[in-house]
Amino acid sequence: MTDLRLEDVSKVYGADGTGTSALEDVDITVRDGEFFTLVGPSGCGKTTTLRTIAGFEAPTDGAIRFDGREMAGVPPERRDVGVVFQSYALFPHMNVAENVGYGLRFREPPDGETVDKRVADLLKLVDLEGMGDREPDQLSGGQRQRVALARALAPAPDLLLLDEPMSALDAQLRESLRRQVTRIQSELGITTVYVTHDQAEALAISDRLAVMHDGRVEQVGRPQEIYREPATRFVAEFVGDNNVFEGDVRGRNGEYSQVAIDGETISLPALPDGADRAAFCVRPGALSQAADHNRLPVTVETSEFLGETVRVNGRWNGRRIVLQLSDVPESDELTVGFAPADAHIIDQD
Amino acid sequence: MSRPNRSDRGARLRRRSAGVRRWLERRALVLTTLVTAGVLAVMLYLPVGVVFVEAVIDDGTATLAFFRAVLTDPFYVGVLADVFAEPLAVRAHLESLVGWLGAISVSVSIESPLPGVSLPIPWLALEVPPIRKGLFGFTAYQAALSTIASVALGLPAAYVLANYEFRGRRTLRSLTILPFVLPGIMVAVGFYAMFGRAGTLNQGLGMLGLGPIPFMEWNPLAIVIVAHAFYNAPLVARVTVAAWESVDARSVETARSLGASPRRAFRDVVVPQLLPAILTGALLTFIFTFMTFPIVLALGGLQLATVEVWIYDRVRRLAYSEAATLAVLETLLSLALTYAYLRYESAQSGLARAATAPSRTPLFPDLRTALSPRRLAIIGYGLVALVVFVGPLASLVVGSVTDGNGVTLAHYAFLLERQLEGASYQTLPWVAIRNSLLFGVATLAVAVPMGVVVSVVTVRAGRGGTIVDTLAMLPLAVSGVVFGIGLLQGLVFGVSLPGGWRFQVTGGVAIVAAHAVAAYPFVTRNVSPLLSTLDPALVESARALGASRYRALRDVELPLVASGIVAGAAFAFAISIGEFSSTVILASGSQTYTMPVAVERYLGRRSGPAIAMGTVLLVVTAASFVVVDRVGGRFER
Numbered sequence: 001m002t003d004l005r006l007e008d009v010s011k012v013y014g015a016d017g018t019g020t021s022a023l024e025d026v027d028i029t030v031r032d033g034e035f036f037t038l039v040g041p042s043g044c045g046k047t048t049t050l051r052t053i054a055g056f057e058a059p060t061d062g063a064i065r066f067d068g069r070e071m072a073g074v075p076p077e078r079r080d081v082g083v084v085f086q087s088y089a090l091f092p093h094m095n096v097a098e099n100v101g102y103g104l105r106f107r108e109p110p111d112g113e114t115v116d117k118r119v120a121d122l123l124k125l126v127d128l129e130g131m132g133d134r135e136p137d138q139l140s141g142g143q144r145q146r147v148a149l150a151r152a153l154a155p156a157p158d159l160l161l162l163d164e165p166m167s168a169l170d171a172q173l174r175e176s177l178r179r180q181v182t183r184i185q186s187e188l189g190i191t192t193v194y195v196t197h198d199q200a201e202a203l204a205i206s207d208r209l210a211v212m213h214d215g216r217v218e219q220v221g222r223p224q225e226i227y228r229e230p231a232t233r234f235v236a237e238f239v240g241d242n243n244v245f246e247g248d249v250r251g252r253n254g255e256y257s258q259v260a261i262d263g264e265t266i267s268l269p270a271l272p273d274g275a276d277r278a279a280f281c282v283r284p285g286a287l288s289q290a291a292d293h294n295r296l297p298v299t300v301e302t303s304e305f306l307g308e309t310v311r312v313n314g315r316w317n318g319r320r321i322v323l324q325l326s327d328v329p330e331s332d333e334l335t336v337g338f339a340p341a342d343a344h345i346i347d348q349d
Numbered sequence: 350m351s352r353p354n355r356s357d358r359g360a361r362l363r364r365r366s367a368g369v370r371r372w373l374e375r376r377a378l379v380l381t382t383l384v385t386a387g388v389l390a391v392m393l394y395l396p397v398g399v400v401f402v403e404a405v406i407d408d409g410t411a412t413l414a415f416f417r418a419v420l421t422d423p424f425y426v427g428v429l430a431d432v433f434a435e436p437l438a439v440r441a442h443l444e445s446l447v448g449w450l451g452a453i454s455v456s457v458s459i460e461s462p463l464p465g466v467s468l469p470i471p472w473l474a475l476e477v478p479p480i481r482k483g484l485f486g487f488t489a490y491q492a493a494l495s496t497i498a499s500v501a502l503g504l505p506a507a508y509v510l511a512n513y514e515f516r517g518r519r520t521l522r523s524l525t526i527l528p529f530v531l532p533g534i535m536v537a538v539g540f541y542a543m544f545g546r547a548g549t550l551n552q553g554l555g556m557l558g559l560g561p562i563p564f565m566e567w568n569p570l571a572i573v574i575v576a577h578a579f580y581n582a583p584l585v586a587r588v589t590v591a592a593w594e595s596v597d598a599r600s601v602e603t604a605r606s607l608g609a610s611p612r613r614a615f616r617d618v619v620v621p622q623l624l625p626a627i628l629t630g631a632l633l634t635f636i637f638t639f640m641t642f643p644i645v646l647a648l649g650g651l652q653l654a655t656v657e658v659w660i661y662d663r664v665r666r667l668a669y670s671e672a673a674t675l676a677v678l679e680t681l682l683s684l685a686l687t688y689a690y691l692r693y694e695s696a697q698s699g700l701a702r703a704a705t706a707p708s709r710t711p712l713f714p715d716l717r718t719a720l721s722p723r724r725l726a727i728i729g730y731g732l733v734a735l736v737v738f739v740g741p742l743a744s745l746v747v748g749s750v751t752d753g754n755g756v757t758l759a760h761y762a763f764l765l766e767r768q769l770e771g772a773s774y775q776t777l778p779w780v781a782i783r784n785s786l787l788f789g790v791a792t793l794a795v796a797v798p799m800g801v802v803v804s805v806v807t808v809r810a811g812r813g814g815t816i817v818d819t820l821a822m823l824p825l826a827v828s829g830v831v832f833g834i835g836l837l838q839g840l841v842f843g844v845s846l847p848g849g850w851r852f853q854v855t856g857g858v859a860i861v862a863a864h865a866v867a868a869y870p871f872v873t874r875n876v877s878p879l880l881s882t883l884d885p886a887l888v889e890s891a892r893a894l895g896a897s898r899y900r901a902l903r904d905v906e907l908p909l910v911a912s913g914i915v916a917g918a919a920f921a922f923a924i925s926i927g928e929f930s931s932t933v934i935l936a937s938g939s940q941t942y943t944m945p946v947a948v949e950r951y952l953g954r955r956s957g958p959a960i961a962m963g964t965v966l967l968v969v970t971a972a973s974f975v976v977v978d979r980v981g982g983r984f985e986r
Contacts, residue, residue: 077895077896083893085884148890
């Protein structure tokens with residue numbers, strides 16, 4: 001179907017390109033049929049990226065290509081994209097069937113189907129069979145969201161763009177809808193760009209994702225790569241719980257490099273030669289009381305019981321540290337350690 | 350062989366026409382915007398520009414002599430003439446100001462004002478030495494008095510509407526927009542029918558064996574001011590009620606829990622939130638009454654002339670340069686006032702929507718409460734309001750079917766006879782009615798698309814929209830008479846174009862242009878609030894689904910703001926039906942007179958037919974108001 005390329009896309013607001021910069025050299029390739037997520041805190045530029053793909057905003061610089069075709073100057077109505085907004089934006093003066101069928105006023109239904117048949121098929125796809133006569137204000141939030149999805153898919157777009165479509169729903173509904181969206185996406189095999197601020201959601205549903213921060217792409221990769229090998233300090237801290245440290249490189253001891261933090265020496269996997277500062281991160285789950293390397297005395301401050309595990313917030317030498325234990329600690333003082341291989345070195349820039 | 354050929358050509362034609370349509374659709378918004386801008390340029394900016402040029406050109410050379418003549422003439426500017434004549438003699442001016450202030454005397458004495466009763470009351474007397482106000486000074490003076498009267502009459506209404514629950518409260522609240530659709534000349538005739546020598550008031554007094562009292566001759570200024578209050582007190586009440594209802598009841602409760610008495614909480618929490626609204630209403634009232642025209646013309650005539658009435662008189666005497674100079678001065682003043690109003694309004698735009706609206710107490714829960722002092726005061730106010738607001742309109746209807754001796758249909762019979770037997774140079778009722786309806790419909794056809802386009806452009810254009818908004822709202826700050834002169838000189842007399850061409854618009858077209866320009870801001874005011882609250886994602890969804898910008902407007906935005914468009918259209922129609930100031934100038938000596946103009950022409954000779962004609966106008970206006978009310982029209986932004 002379609003692959004999507006963003007080549008060094010920049011977006012600057014304000015006159016003559018002197019205003020605030022919303023996107024800086026965003027370079028992303030979304031492969032045909034892929035479920036690709038843009039994730040980041042609010043204001044990071046993920047929604048702006050989506051809007052430039054849809055054609056609602058023009059990039060100040062760079063190119064957007066659908067299957068190699070440059071899209072500059074192509075208005076949204078001629079891009080063949082389906083968009084679902086956070087507010088759903090159902091047309092309040094049209095019933096469900098009219099909403100879903102709206103795009104078919106401008107494009108023929110695929111495979112020579114009639115409009116009515118296509119609308120009925122789409123409603124069935126999103127489990128809203130027979131609801132065509134309802135008015136939007138008679139629907140629940142989850143139902144509206146599914147109508148919006150059916151409407152976006154009805155003209156068989158080349159590309160599906162979802163802008164935080166779940167964030168107005170409660171947690172349980174969100175999970176079931178998330179499964180439905182991924183099922184439909186893989187059934188149709190449609191290239192999809194999904195925008196969310198929820199990193200856990202991004203990890204759970206994406207084939208690949210891009211973590212964005214301050215208008216820049218920090219890292220692109222599969223969920224496992226992003227989680228296990230964060231490329232920057234921002235990614236390390238934004239995706240999942242993490243402990244990030246920085247220290248002075250003291251030298252090499254066999255297969256390990258030695259790093260000093262406040263006088264304590266920590267063993268890490270071998271660092272490149274010539275580095276004098278090093279940043280690394282250790283996931284809470286990698287810190288255990290049983291480990292015999294890199295022992296750190298921790299003062300417990302709070303414990304949060306999460307069911308299977310307990311999240312412990314504490315301090316080591318005055319630095320914040322997060323642990324994941326199997327039970328609430330009995331004492332306020334405990335010592336944990338981690339194997340050098342469990343530390344991930346973050347590239348310094 | 351010819352059949353496939355033809356169908357071939359047909360298909361090609363169809364394809365081409367589909368192509369043309371798509372091209373038009375894609376540019377529809379730009380094209381309609383350009384057309385609107387063109388109409389505005391020709392029908393609004395050109396006429397106003399012509400007036401400005403007229404004021405500074407004498408025999409083809411630029412001059413400020415006209416301004417100098419007006420500004421140094423005590424007839425126009427009163428005592429300020431000396432100041433304008435010698436602006437540098439600051440000392441002399443200050444001395445005369447001090448002298449004047451020194452002549453103000455304040456005295457306190459004990460007097461017994463009631464004859465026959467020796468009830469001593471301390472009497473505060475303020476004596477101000479007479480001052481020559483001039484035409485502008487008098488205009489401002491009557492506007493200030495009208496503003497005070499409007500606020501005094503409007504605030505109690507706001508208090509009752511915001512704090513008490515009673516049957517008909519909502520209807521009463523929505524009736525406060527009525528003045529905007531009532532033709533000024535009709536209201537003037539209503540006041541005439543009430544306060545005139547043979548008016549309903551004197552008829553009532555006659556039944557009691559009193560009168561007749563010549564109210565109109567006695568103090569015409571007072572009648573004019575009450576008529577202005579009739580117009581503007583509802584406006585003051587409306588903006589104040591809106592502010593009062595947006596006061597969060599929880600904030601008052603918070604003040605109470607922190608130790609404030611009910612009175613203190615009202616003063617500290619409620620009053621500061623009401624004051625901006627009251628000031629807004631007062632400023633608007635001052636602007637409107639400064640530019641007043643039909644009411645003063647009909648009730649006061651030249652002896653009470655305001656700037657506007659005097660300009661009209663100059664035009665009738667063909668003194669165009671003088672009229673244009675006065676028009677420019679008046680427009681500059683009203684623009685300054687409007688600018689002050691807009692600045693002030695935007696400065697306090699952070700009016701919060703109440704989280705919890707204040708609760709209302711029943712007005713008359715039982716007889717005992719109904720007799721409490723506060724309730725009795727409200728009843729008293731209600732009676733005054735009844736006289737001021739219902740009196741004139743009721744008098745209009747009553748006056749149309751009575752004369753000094755009882756019920757009669759003579760006034761309507763006169764209208765009918767005039768229609769059937771009148772000469773063509775006379776004012777025929779049916780011609781007036783037909784013209785009014787025709788111009789009303791034509792105004793709709795022009796003003797509604799214009800208003801909608803201005804709305805779309807301003808709402809969607811972001812910061813640039815404010816500039817467009819300001820430019821497009823100019824008609825609200827230019828008085829009808831000034832605009833009428835501009836149209837007369839710019840379009841009716843025509844302007845020369847390069848190459849020997851002449852641009853000229855006459856008769857009905859010029860009047861429709863005047864009405865459309867006066868009416869479209871009301872369409873915009875009704876559509877814009879709805880349009881700006883629409884989720885932009887609605888249009889974007891439609892675009893992503895394949896709709897062009899124009900199709901998205903047609904399929905999504907317009908249906909969702911339909912009620913605003915209908916309300917705006919009803920306003921536009923009512924404005925056109927009631928428009929007097931421009932029409933009376935443009936219709937002079939032609940067959941394009943409308944109902945309000947006919948009312949004024951009859952009024953000059955016999956009051957009975959004028960009152961009957963005014964009643965017909967009332968019926969037509971009431972019909973359009975019902976439409977406004979049904980679809981939830983609004984004047985507020």
